[in-house]
Amino acid sequence: MRDNIILEMKGITKTFPGVKALENVNLKVRKGEIHALCGENGAGKSTLMKVLSGVYGYGSYDGDIIFEGQTCQFRNIKDSEELGIVIIHQELALIPYLSIAENIFLGNERKKGGVIDWNETMQRTRELLDKVGLSEPPGTLVTNIGVGKQQLVEIAKAFSKRVKLLILDEPTAALNEDDSENLLELLLGFKSQGISCIIISHKLNEIAKVADSVTILRDGQTIETLDMKKDAVTEDRIISGMVGRDLTHRYPQRTPRIGDVTLEIRDWNVYHEQHADRKMIHNANLNVRRGEIVGIAGLMGSGRTELAMSIFGRSYGKNISGTIIKDGKEIRNNNVTQAIDNGFAYVTEDRKHYGLVxxxxxxxxxxxxxxxxxxxxxxxxxxxxxxxxxxxxxxxxxxxxxxxxxxxxxxxxxxxxxxxxxxxxxNPDILILDEPTRGIDVGAKYEIYTIINQLADEGKSIIVISSELPEILGICDRIYVMNAGQITGEVTREEATQEKLMTYMTRDKAKV
Structure with a gap:
């Protein structure tokens, strides 16, 4: 029924110099539904949402946006927000050294006579935080809360603008499993209140859990829209639409050819950069062999990235102690240049800030x-x-x-x-990959797994850090597990299961 359609995008075409990002894309979203938008990286998902929200203003694209029955010409984000369309981008737009309350009402201040009314600001902030299930005091600085809570602050900010259609671009990409689960439950709660949501996600299990409909884009074009219930949609069905072919295996086949130990870390200890009395890594011991892919699993905050960065030229931490042995000889990685000269490479989890210019x-x-x-x-x-x-x-x-x-x-x-x-x-000998497939689609993931396998076959020693347990299980020959800065377990590919890894991930102390 047309009366039930809150949003229709018709014939949207958007061109950048040398690239047609969108070509005649069509999208319909019903009132009170969660509508997933799927596609490979570069398929045009984020571009389409930036057109909808006014980031790419009217006149910079062809086609029509019809919201609540009215044709809209959004010149900027403010225009779309005034009608209740709010977008939360993958890179959160909060200011770290302002409070939660200040961030929520930035540009939308509660005022009396031209002066900010702090009593109303704090009261409204508490109400909004209650709505999204966040118990932090409104005066807490954003820099002092984790990424999961920051995501909730962004959603509270959206509700301060009387949201009717909430757009979330990869909302769980940087969240651990618990925070992801809480966020998905929150979206289901919004749905029960009649709020429409568009969610862009590469995590197909999350889409299967919350979405009512899914629209698939490929190469800037609409492929199809599926009703998650009527069409009996499976993850493999979505993948086939995204990549234009069936993926028989999520992880490429590989026969490991593992040689001698290349890297050994002994009794490695690292302290926090700002808090000298806070120990981040406790007596870590690990090794990697030539041609081997070794995984490091653990919940967010377990110390995985801190361990990797401290090994790579002491990029993180203070008062670092322990021994690095490469090819049987003790070496020193006192800075990044020395680490590179010693044959190390580190692919950061944050490619936009630290990996690329x-x-x-x-x-x-x-x-x-x-x-x-x-x-x-x-x-x-x-x-x-x-x-x-x-x-x-x-x-x-x-x-x-x-x-x-x-x-x-x-x-x-x-x-x-x-x-x-x-x-x-x-041309490194030892390659450390920190969340190498975060925020990318299943087709691109497969290509990156293939590259990792090729590097291992060339005799490189590879360490993979990942929050996705299926990924760790799918590509690694051996797995170390961390919790609270300690290595709590080590398992081979043959004996590894998600249940076993989770057991080690929640242990208080290393097994001795």
Whole structure:
């Protein structure tokens, strides 16, 4: 019934220089439903939502937006918010050193006579926090709460604007399982209140749990819209629509060829960077063999990233002690340059802030770790740089019209491939991958798993940190488990199960 449609987007076409991001896309959302938007990275999901919310204003695209029966011409986000359309982007837009209350009402201040009414601000903040199930005091600085709670603050901020249609772009990408579960329950609660939601997610199990409908985009075009109940939709059915083919296996087949121990970490201890009395890593011991993929599993806050960064040139931590042994000899990684010279590479979990120069092109990003190999004195041989970048573009299957494309204009999956390409060019012996597939689609994940397998087959020693247990189980030969800064268990691929890993992940102390 048309009366039940709150949003219709008709024939949306959006072009960037050299790229048609959307072509004749159509979308209908019913009142009070959770509508999932699926597709590979670069399929156009985020672009479509930016058109809807006014980030890309009227006149910059072709097509029509009809909201509550009225054709809309949003020039900016403020226009769409006034009608009750609120978008929460994948990168949260909170200001760390303002309080929760100040963030919620920033630009929408509660005022009396031109002066902020702090009593009303605090009272309204408490009401909004109650609504999203967050018990933090309104005066708490955002920098002092975790990512899961920050996501709830963003949603509370949306409710301060009387939201009718809430758009969430990868809302659980950076959340642990408990926080993800709480957020999904919250969305179901909003649905019961008649609020419509559009959720972009690569986590198909979450879509199966909460979505009423799913629209699949591929290469900037609408493929189909499925009713999750009537059409008996499975994860494999969604994947087939996303990638245009059936994926027989989520993880590529591999026969490991494992050699001698390449890396050994002994009695590794790390203290917090700001709080000198807070120990982050306690007597960690691990090893990795040539051609082996070793996983590190653990809940958020377990110390996985702190361990990896402290090993990689002491990028994190203070008062670090312990021993690093590579190929049977003790070495020192006192800084990042020394770590790279010793054959280490670290692919960060935060590619946008620490992995890439988003304003620079693909060519320069890839060559950054090996400029000395491309230089004569202080001059970079640009012809060689182009050849290296073009070779890496083909090897990594980076989807781009040119290696001169700005990295910031690439999809998340292609950005991740650039980060991998950058570190592969440094020709490391030991490659540490921190959440290598976070926020990317199932097709791009498969391609990255294939690259990881190829590197292992070349004799590289690889450490993979991941919050997704199926991923750890699917690609790793051996798995260490962490909790509260300690390694609490070690299991082989053959004996590993999700239940066993979760048992180790919730242990208080390491098994001795």
């Amino acid at each position: 988003l304003m620079d092109d693909i060519k320069r990003n890839i060559s950054l770790t090996g400029l000395e190999r491309l230089s004569r004195g202080t001059v970079v041989n640009e012809h060689e740089e182009v050849l290296v970048a073009e070779d890496m573009r083909k090897r990594m299957k980076i989807k781009t019209p040119s290696i001169l494309q700005k990295t910031g204009n690439l999809s998340g999956g292609n950005q991740q491939k650039v980060v991998l390409g950058k570190w592969i060019f440094s």
